Amino acid sequence: MNATLCSEAVAPTRQELLIFTIAGLLAGCRHVAVGAASPIPGAGALLERARSNGTPRVSVLGSTRNNFFTNGGVELFDCAAQGRIDAFFLGGGQIDGSGNVNLVGTGSYPSTEVRWPGSFGSAYLYFLVPRVILFREEHTRRVLVERVDFISAPGTSEKGIYRPGGPHALLTNLALFDYDRERRRFRLRSVHPGHGIEEVLDNTGFAFDRPDTVPQTPLPDHETLALIRGRVRDEIGEVYPRFVETAFPSGV
Amino acid sequence: MSACQIRDLDDLAAAIPDGAKLAVSADYSGPAMAATRALIRRRVRNLHLVCVPVSGLQAELLIGAGAVDVIETSAVTLGEYGAAPRFVAAVRRGKITLKDATCPAIHAALQAAAKGLPFMPLRGILGSDLLKHRPDWKVIENPFAPGDSGGDPIVALPAIKPDVALFHAPLADRDGNVFIGRHRELMTMAHAATQTLITVEEISETNLLEDERFAAGVIPALYISGVVEARSGAWPLGLWNAYGEDEAFLRRYVAAAKTDAGFADVLARWLGEPAMAAE
Numbered sequence: 001m002n003a004t005l006c007s008e009a010v011a012p013t014r015q016e017l018l019i020f021t022i023a024g025l026l027a028g029c030r031h032v033a034v035g036a037a038s039p040i041p042g043a044g045a046l047l048e049r050a051r052s053n054g055t056p057r058v059s060v061l062g063s064t065r066n067n068f069f070t071n072g073g074v075e076l077f078d079c080a081a082q083g084r085i086d087a088f089f090l091g092g093g094q095i096d097g098s099g100n101v102n103l104v105g106t107g108s109y110p111s112t113e114v115r116w117p118g119s120f121g122s123a124y125l126y127f128l129v130p131r132v133i134l135f136r137e138e139h140t141r142r143v144l145v146e147r148v149d150f151i152s153a154p155g156t157s158e159k160g161i162y163r164p165g166g167p168h169a170l171l172t173n174l175a176l177f178d179y180d181r182e183r184r185r186f187r188l189r190s191v192h193p194g195h196g197i198e199e200v201l202d203n204t205g206f207a208f209d210r211p212d213t214v215p216q217t218p219l220p221d222h223e224t225l226a227l228i229r230g231r232v233r234d235e236i237g238e239v240y241p242r243f244v245e246t247a248f249p250s251g252v
Numbered sequence: 253m254s255a256c257q258i259r260d261l262d263d264l265a266a267a268i269p270d271g272a273k274l275a276v277s278a279d280y281s282g283p284a285m286a287a288t289r290a291l292i293r294r295r296v297r298n299l300h301l302v303c304v305p306v307s308g309l310q311a312e313l314l315i316g317a318g319a320v321d322v323i324e325t326s327a328v329t330l331g332e333y334g335a336a337p338r339f340v341a342a343v344r345r346g347k348i349t350l351k352d353a354t355c356p357a358i359h360a361a362l363q364a365a366a367k368g369l370p371f372m373p374l375r376g377i378l379g380s381d382l383l384k385h386r387p388d389w390k391v392i393e394n395p396f397a398p399g400d401s402g403g404d405p406i407v408a409l410p411a412i413k414p415d416v417a418l419f420h421a422p423l424a425d426r427d428g429n430v431f432i433g434r435h436r437e438l439m440t441m442a443h444a445a446t447q448t449l450i451t452v453e454e455i456s457e458t459n460l461l462e463d464e465r466f467a468a469g470v471i472p473a474l475y476i477s478g479v480v481e482a483r484s485g486a487w488p489l490g491l492w493n494a495y496g497e498d499e500a501f502l503r504r505y506v507a508a509a510k511t512d513a514g515f516a517d518v519l520a521r522w523l524g525e526p527a528m529a530a531e
Binding site (some may be wrong): 036037062069070071072073074075077081103104105109110111112113115116117118119120121122123124125126127128150151152153154157158160161162242 | 435
């Protein structure tokens with residue numbers, strides 16, 4: 001009972017809303033993999049598992065307890081190529097309106113003005129994982145651009161290229177978009193509470209489709225919030241101890 | 253150089269010649285930092301660094317010390333501590349040749365070398381700017397595509413055969429067998445490389461291959477050219493299941509290494525310090 005009462009008293013944090021929204025994008029998945037430096041996607045995947053009787057399986061890179069891989073760094077990629085991973089998460093220094101992702105830098109390659117770490121597994125996993133969820137908290141025109149400066153991984157491919165995978169959705173601090181593979185464009189699905197369509201338009205550098213009336217992103221109910229603050233917090237804390245200290249309301 | 257000639261870190265550093273194609277493990281998979289320190293002390297130059305499949309502080313320090321000509325990697329980052337400042341500076345100044353890759357491409361190219369094959373095909377990559385800037389990666393037709401499919405282009409990656417693979421592991425035995433557990437990419441590195449040089453926390457007096465429970469996680473001495481005992485050999489980074497990274501060091505490092513002078517200072521101190529005892 002206490003957990004329920006506390007949840008009623010404390011509204012969801014920004015991170016908790018993102019965790020809940022990610023879980024909603026994973027319905028029906030059998031196996032979700034979470035890459036490095038991804039505490040919110042990891043928590044979202046663990047929430048979906050916690051509330052759906054153990055499906056999907058979740059592999060969190062860096063975890064000992066929630067990790068199915070024993071064949072070294074290559075196994076994630078082999079698994080993806082076999083169709084054994086249904087969802088994965090990618091970020092991006094830049095993401096454009098066609099779903100192209102840039103993890104390399106801005107300006108002219110190779111002597112980029114701003115250099116980011118590099119492409120990691122994006123150029124491969126974007127082709128092979130059916131539901132790639134683009135997740136970037138910062139929603140600004142410097143991140144969401146009309147055209148990326150460097151394509152680490154293209155949003156779509158020409159006919160004839162083997163590509164069971166690709167972008168599924170884009171989630172930021174302001175909004176949730178679906179990706180339309182036919183139209184090669186994003187479509188706004190909802191705007192998070194406290195934000196409006198004008199703010200989304202002002203801060204998005206690319207054109208996107210949207211319904212006449214844009215709904216608000218749904219909030220987690222009390223039971224779900226208690227699950228996030230209990231079991232999910234504990235599970236993700238194994239890999240991201242500093243994240244759980246800051247992302248969840250203290251004393252809950 | 254045979255294993256019996258490599259007795260300490262200086263021997264190990266001397267066995268990695270200038271200009272070598274050197275494969276190193278990721279920061280989270282047993283980075284041989286004590287050996288890296290010995291390499292920088294001996295002023296190694298012109299390395300072709302292959303990061304399996306990414307690197308962090310290890311590549312950053314080697315680049316900052318002027319030891320790297322070419323870097324083949326899927327990323328260089330100090331993770332939650334931020335960007336790798338010397339890597340970023342070297343890129344901006346055009347001081348290093350970049351061979352930007354994607355993680356599975358590095359794994360696959362090493363697997364090709366391990367199998368003695370000239371190349372390995374890999375899905376994905378098509379249409380990326382990575383491919384545009386990697387003239388050594390070719391697009392070929394899948395020779396087994398059904399005739400009515402209209403073709404199936406696929407990327408062919410040339411094998412990566414490192415001159416030397418270098419990493420740090422928890423345990424080896426007197427015979428030169430090395431325990432790597434589930435970090436199987438280290439096995440692939442050893443299979444692919446001409447020589448493999450290892451530092452370890454500890455030397456076991458019993459043969460690691462005798463115990464069936466460990467054997468599958470052990471690189472046989474067949475592939476190993478030298479093993480040197482180096483306590484806290486991954487410091488200031490961590491070693492899986494043994495110790496974590498030295499947070500204070502890393503925070504000091506990223507703050508100092510933003511400038512050339514700051515980096516020179518932090519490097520000199522690091523080269524002079526004894527390895528910090530793992531906590």
